[in-house]
Amino acid sequence: MKPEEIYETLVNKFGETVQGFDTELVGDPSILIAPSAIADVCQYLVETDTLRFDSLMCLSGVDLGVKEEVFSIVYHLHSISHRHNVVLKASVPKTDAYLPTVSHIWKTADWHERETYDLYGILFEGHTDLRRILLPDDWEGYPLRKDYQEPDFYRGMRVPY
Amino acid sequence: MESTQQTESKIIELKPFTDEMIVNMGPQHPSTHGVLRLELRLDGEIVREAIPHIGYLHRCFEKHSENLSYPQIIPFTDRMDYVAAMNQNWGFCLAVEKLMAADETKEFAVPERAEYLRVLICELNRIASHLLSFGTYGMDIGAFTPFLYAFRDRERLLLLFEKICGARLTYNYIRIGGVSEIIPLEPGSIAEQNYLDEIEGFLDYFEPKIDEFNDLLTANSIFSERTMRVAVMPAEMAISYGATGPNLRGSGIDWDLRRDEPYSIYDRFDFDVPVAKDIPELGAVVGDCWSRYKIRMDEMKESVKIVRQILAEGLPDGPVMADLKAVRPPKGEIYFRSEAPRGELGFYIVSDGTPKPVRVKGRSPCFSALSALQELSRGLMVADIIAIIGSIDIVMGEVDR
Amino acid sequence: MPEIFSESFLPIINLQDSSNWATDFVQDVIIPRLPEAAAAHFPMELGTVLVMLAFAGIFVAAVPLLPLVLVLAERKVAARFQNRTGPMRVGPWGTLQTLADGVKLIFKEDYIPPQGDKVLFMLAPYVIFACSFAVFAAIPFGQDILVSDFNIGIFYIMAISSVIVMGVIMAGWSSNSKWSLLGSLRSAAQIVSYEIPLGLSILTVVMLVESLSMSEIVDKQSGGIFTWLIFRSPFTFIAFFIFFISSIAEVNRTPFDLPEAESEIVAGFHTEYSGMRFALFFIAEYANMFAVSAIGVTLFLGGWQGVLPGFDFLGGFPGFVIKTLALVFLMMWIRWTLPRLRVDQLMNLCWKYFIPISFFNILGTGIWGLIFENDDVWSIGISCAIIYVGLISAYAVAGKTLARKPEPQVSSA
Numbered sequence: 001m002k003p004e005e006i007y008e009t010l011v012n013k014f015g016e017t018v019q020g021f022d023t024e025l026v027g028d029p030s031i032l033i034a035p036s037a038i039a040d041v042c043q044y045l046v047e048t049d050t051l052r053f054d055s056l057m058c059l060s061g062v063d064l065g066v067k068e069e070v071f072s073i074v075y076h077l078h079s080i081s082h083r084h085n086v087v088l089k090a091s092v093p094k095t096d097a098y099l100p101t102v103s104h105i106w107k108t109a110d111w112h113e114r115e116t117y118d119l120y121g122i123l124f125e126g127h128t129d130l131r132r133i134l135l136p137d138d139w140e141g142y143p144l145r146k147d148y149q150e151p152d153f154y155r156g157m158r159v160p161y
Numbered sequence: 162m163e164s165t166q167q168t169e170s171k172i173i174e175l176k177p178f179t180d181e182m183i184v185n186m187g188p189q190h191p192s193t194h195g196v197l198r199l200e201l202r203l204d205g206e207i208v209r210e211a212i213p214h215i216g217y218l219h220r221c222f223e224k225h226s227e228n229l230s231y232p233q234i235i236p237f238t239d240r241m242d243y244v245a246a247m248n249q250n251w252g253f254c255l256a257v258e259k260l261m262a263a264d265e266t267k268e269f270a271v272p273e274r275a276e277y278l279r280v281l282i283c284e285l286n287r288i289a290s291h292l293l294s295f296g297t298y299g300m301d302i303g304a305f306t307p308f309l310y311a312f313r314d315r316e317r318l319l320l321l322f323e324k325i326c327g328a329r330l331t332y333n334y335i336r337i338g339g340v341s342e343i344i345p346l347e348p349g350s351i352a353e354q355n356y357l358d359e360i361e362g363f364l365d366y367f368e369p370k371i372d373e374f375n376d377l378l379t380a381n382s383i384f385s386e387r388t389m390r391v392a393v394m395p396a397e398m399a400i401s402y403g404a405t406g407p408n409l410r411g412s413g414i415d416w417d418l419r420r421d422e423p424y425s426i427y428d429r430f431d432f433d434v435p436v437a438k439d440i441p442e443l444g445a446v447v448g449d450c451w452s453r454y455k456i457r458m459d460e461m462k463e464s465v466k467i468v469r470q471i472l473a474e475g476l477p478d479g480p481v482m483a484d485l486k487a488v489r490p491p492k493g494e495i496y497f498r499s500e501a502p503r504g505e506l507g508f509y510i511v512s513d514g515t516p517k518p519v520r521v522k523g524r525s526p527c528f529s530a531l532s533a534l535q536e537l538s539r540g541l542m543v544a545d546i547i548a549i550i551g552s553i554d555i556v557m558g559e560v561d562r
Numbered sequence: 563m564p565e566i567f568s569e570s571f572l573p574i575i576n577l578q579d580s581s582n583w584a585t586d587f588v589q590d591v592i593i594p595r596l597p598e599a600a601a602a603h604f605p606m607e608l609g610t611v612l613v614m615l616a617f618a619g620i621f622v623a624a625v626p627l628l629p630l631v632l633v634l635a636e637r638k639v640a641a642r643f644q645n646r647t648g649p650m651r652v653g654p655w656g657t658l659q660t661l662a663d664g665v666k667l668i669f670k671e672d673y674i675p676p677q678g679d680k681v682l683f684m685l686a687p688y689v690i691f692a693c694s695f696a697v698f699a700a701i702p703f704g705q706d707i708l709v710s711d712f713n714i715g716i717f718y719i720m721a722i723s724s725v726i727v728m729g730v731i732m733a734g735w736s737s738n739s740k741w742s743l744l745g746s747l748r749s750a751a752q753i754v755s756y757e758i759p760l761g762l763s764i765l766t767v768v769m770l771v772e773s774l775s776m777s778e779i780v781d782k783q784s785g786g787i788f789t790w791l792i793f794r795s796p797f798t799f800i801a802f803f804i805f806f807i808s809s810i811a812e813v814n815r816t817p818f819d820l821p822e823a824e825s826e827i828v829a830g831f832h833t834e835y836s837g838m839r840f841a842l843f844f845i846a847e848y849a850n851m852f853a854v855s856a857i858g859v860t861l862f863l864g865g866w867q868g869v870l871p872g873f874d875f876l877g878g879f880p881g882f883v884i885k886t887l888a889l890v891f892l893m894m895w896i897r898w899t900l901p902r903l904r905v906d907q908l909m910n911l912c913w914k915y916f917i918p919i920s921f922f923n924i925l926g927t928g929i930w931g932l933i934f935e936n937d938d939v940w941s942i943g944i945s946c947a948i949i950y951v952g953l954i955s956a957y958a959v960a961g962k963t964l965a966r967k968p969e970p971q972v973s974s975a
Contacts, residue, residue, distance in 0.1 A: 057524060
């Protein structure tokens with residue numbers, strides 16, 4: 001199925017929580033989803049026979065700049081049985097960044113969400129094991145945020161050099 | 162202070178902790194393929210739980226990328242999967258090129274000659290990567306000799322890479338819009354002919370060696386005992402964990418990006434995709450360690466096939482670099498994945514139209530495959546953990562980025 | 563009490579024994595050379611003990627040279643298997659490499675884990691070292707080259723080599739490292755298990771020879787290659803292979819090197835050892851390897867007896883060493899070819915295959931001994947015929963199994 005058709009299907013099913021279809025940018029078109037509904041939408045995308053997005057290729061957080069007020073979380077989905085792709089996007093406010101987890105739908109989301117939490121500080125509600133994954137457990141701050149200032153010292157070691 | 166210590170020691174004496182032993186395997190361990198740390202909860206030799214801890218090789222690839230221009234990022238991709246660095250270069254360049262090609266205002270195409278060189282070098286690099294995987298897997302299982310056989314042949318490949326780009330490990334060969342011209346390979350020149358002959362010589366030498374490796378290790382009954390029916394990853398589990406490449410095909414799913422979503426010029430070549438099957442007379446089951454390992458052995462033969470086709474056709478004439486003034490992709494975002502030796506290597510790039518990306522995410526195949534380790538290893542033995550790590554073929558540089 | 567135990571357990575102290583070689587040596591060699599006055603008052607007992615100590619000193623000094631050679635041999639053999647040259651820098655063709663390594667190890671820091679059990683930690687290498695060298699006392703290297711001809715020689719060897727596992731456990735426990743502990747426990751399980759098929763396969767030999775004395779076992783094989791115990795009955799033929807494989811397990815070599823499996827448990831029981839203490843483990847390992855091969859040669863392959871009766875070809879001390887080194891080479895060959903078994907497979911192999919086969923062997927040997935009371939041409943001829951037929955059929959069966967090569971798994975595009 002083409003992304004447009006998938007968008008139609010989702011709008012019919014979920015109504016307002018599907019916020020839009022972004023084709024303006026060069027590259028892959030993406031479907032904007034309200035963050036609170038992301039888990040339900042994903043569940044639907046996996047379980048519906050005509051869609052069956054059984055594989056989560058990539059889950060990434062995006063911070064477009066200091067002036068932006070939201071983080072985007074981008075889900076790149078792929079269906080091995082139907083061989084079609086779709087991009088889902090959810091935006092959460094920086095001040096209150098949390099959204100439901102999808103780690104119960106795709107097991108690979110477990111580590112991807114941990115990575116996103118680690119680098120952006122976005123919380124995933126319902127994630128069973130949301131710890132830092134790449135950085136040390138006692139690291140302060142979330143490095144991929146655009147307003148991140150690296151600390152001068154980490155455990156007595158100078159950080160910037 | 163002393164009294165508390167005494168009571169503590171008494172408690173330990175009275176209640177010996179007999180049921181479980183927690184062992185840290187790694188980050189310094191001979192066979193965790195780098196700096197993977199596993200927290201093992203052992204019941205004797207049985208592993209109750211193996212919890213992977215990663216990040217010991219985190220070099221902030223994504224943070225670095227946001228402060229560098231696109232061509233400057235390519236050397237960083239070398240350091241991701243340093244065993245198959247050509248393929249990492251290519252994956253990133255493909256993503257950027259696709260984003261640039263999506264911009265209709267500018268004419269942009271990678272020259273034919275560059276495409277051929279890319280496929281040629283990347284397939285050789287795939288062989289080099291699988292050779293390393295084969296060698297280290299033998300060593301994980303306890304046979305030291307295959308490792309040296311593999312490195313002997315890999316050495317010849319590295320010399321070939323050195324001749325074309327001057328580096329043995331981190332190549333920075335494939336550039337956005339073509340390939341590097343640092344060591345010129347004039348079309349139709351003697352140097353080109355010699356180089357291609359040398360590759361052909363290597364292939365003639367190497368193809369029978371694969372059968373030799375199979376005789377030495379794959380068909381060995383101790384090796385089969387150790388790897389067959391161990392850590393079976395069913396197809397659904399493999400998909401759910403995002404296992405890709407040889408791991409996915411080892412679980413019996415017929416999926417290869419080079420064939421199913423052909424990028425570059427892969428649609429011009431004729432090659433097979435090895436997919437694991439049950440082999441009752443040997444005892445192999447789809448999804449076990451042996452199947453994942455065997456897929457790599459078979460893929461080497463397929464790569465040889467592709468390279469032979471290129472050699473038969475010969476490299477086309479023309480430039481190896483597109484005429485680019487500057488790499489400045491349009492505002493937009495792209496997710497592009499390519500088939501690296503360890504699976505699908507995806508790059509998610511968000512561009513705002515400036516020479517530096519806003520966000521680069523590397524979706525590494527090892528990262529996803531490694532997350533399955535915890536479930537795969539439950540209830541197996543310590544020696545099996547090593548067999549699993551080797552069979553999913555991780556490179557920590559790519560997991561931690 | 564059975565007759566074999568009636569003599570003193572340690573004849574080395576038994577100075578009344580007129581056949582004691584040290585006493586003979588003092589009487590025949592030393593006393594005639596002394597001035598008459600001194601000879602009259604020469605203290606026989608003290609002299610005998612001193613002579614024994616001197617010989618023991620030579621022996622103890624000479625035997626460690628053996629691992630020195632074997633380590634180099636192992637590295638060279640491995641190198642040949644792996645298409646490389648091995649050590650080439652120190653001395654001609656790298657022959658002095660082990661010496662250089664030894665010097666390096668002596669000068670290294672002797673690290674003792676502060677949290678561990680220091681006494682046990684320091685003691686463990688010596689236990690292993692001493693035991694593996696004590697075994698050599700009972701091995702007949704040649705007709706008269708035998709430190710002590712026990713009447714219970716093979717029993718003594720089994721007893722002493724079992725103590726090695728104590729050293730391994732001491733090393734593993736005292737290191738205060740989990741890898742060491744895992745390795746030593748693996749080792750304990752493995753050695754204790756494989757001692758059984760080892761002992762049982764030795765028993766088949768003892769049953770045929772009706773003696774535990776190593777020199778008597780060798781004497782019984784004096785009639786050329788077909789009187790070697792390996793060909794004496796089909797059961798000893800099987801027993802030899804069980805003995806050989808079990809002894810590989812006993813000395814912790816691939817494919818049974820689980821106690822020191824590098825890729826799994828780092829270095830097993832000697833993870834925490836460094837410097838000279840580590841060298842002791844290393845030397846002991848190679849000494850052990852030579853010892854078990856020598857025992858195998860003595861028990862099954864005619865010891866120092868030659869291939870043909872009356873001729874010295876492959877006989878005497880050189881013949882013994884050549885045969886032993888051939889077995890050692892076989893062990894190296896196996897090590898550099900095969901992967902490692904898993905712990906449960908190791909135990910399966912021992913308890914489900916080797917031990918039942920060994921019991922069958924003992925039964926068979928008993929029946930064989932009843933049927934052929936004398937070792938005449940007939941019994942040996944029938945035995946060799948059975949072995950020949952058995953080998954042919956085994957080859958046919960194995961040929962079918964080995965022909966099962968994995969086909970490439972390819973799906974058409």
